[in-house]
Amino acid sequence: MMHSEDDLLPLSALQHLLFCERQCALIHVEQVWSENLFTAEGRILHERVDSGERQTRNDVRTETAVALRSFRLGLSGKADVIEYHRDAQGNWQPFPVEYKRGKPKAANWDQVQLCAQALCLEEMLDCLVPEGALFYGTNRRRQVVRFDEKLRRETEEAASRLHALISSGTTPPARYEKKCESCSLLNLCMPKVAGAKKNVSRYLARILTEEAVVQDSLTTASDGKSSAGSIGESS
Numbered sequence: 001m002m003h004s005e006d007d008l009l010p011l012s013a014l015q016h017l018l019f020c021e022r023q024c025a026l027i028h029v030e031q032v033w034s035e036n037l038f039t040a041e042g043r044i045l046h047e048r049v050d051s052g053e054r055q056t057r058n059d060v061r062t063e064t065a066v067a068l069r070s071f072r073l074g075l076s077g078k079a080d081v082i083e084y085h086r087d088a089q090g091n092w093q094p095f096p097v098e099y100k101r102g103k104p105k106a107a108n109w110d111q112v113q114l115c116a117q118a119l120c121l122e123e124m125l126d127c128l129v130p131e132g133a134l135f136y137g138t139n140r141r142r143q144v145v146r147f148d149e150k151l152r153r154e155t156e157e158a159a160s161r162l163h164a165l166i167s168s169g170t171t172p173p174a175r176y177e178k179k180c181e182s183c184s185l186l187n188l189c190m191p192k193v194a195g196a197k198k199n200v201s202r203y204l205a206r207i208l209t210e211e212a213v214v215q216d217s218l219t220t221a222s223d224g225k226s227s228a229g230s231i232g233e234s235s
């Protein structure tokens, strides 16, 4: 199935989906966002490579902050860095490089996101992108990732699941796990609290309404006092 331009979802949402479907729905359905130490570090690391520069050194041409899209996967986004390596025939072979805070993870979410970038490049440039690399902030090392059939299938399935989740418009219930402790939405999601199944936007709206009612009653009470005072003064 091919998606339309209006249908494209952020490529970065794949990471949210693979980390936790509830987190993904909170961010992309309910539009809830909260920055914590982990997201702040990631943002700063990305800002350093987000300058849209181009340079060529020997047989490697480098572009930063490259716009990507795939109508097949229904995704769009930006690659941190695309290197183009000149091969023996003089052709430039695209090679995506993604910068990540921290160290390599046990799960392969980063590989899936990088593979999605490769699939976008293949569709946009009509070429084959066999590998790319992840660069981790902690060990400052590159990890080469091969885009094999298994990873490609996993990436396509993740993109389909992402579209299904967003178009359902529903937020899955919370389930507390160890990973929740590093989740930027822990305080809003409240996975340990009974009732975490509730829609967070509605919960926040209710809290704000309750606060407004309290504020209103306080204002009315103080208006009442001051008007009683002015009657007393005039008589």
Ligand code: SF4
Pocket: 019, 020, 021, 022, 023, 026, 174, 175, 176, 177, 179, 180, 183, 184, 185, 186, 189, 190, 191
């Ligand atoms: S706190 Fe846990 S359940 Fe809630 S969004 Fe984060 S990872 Fe998911």
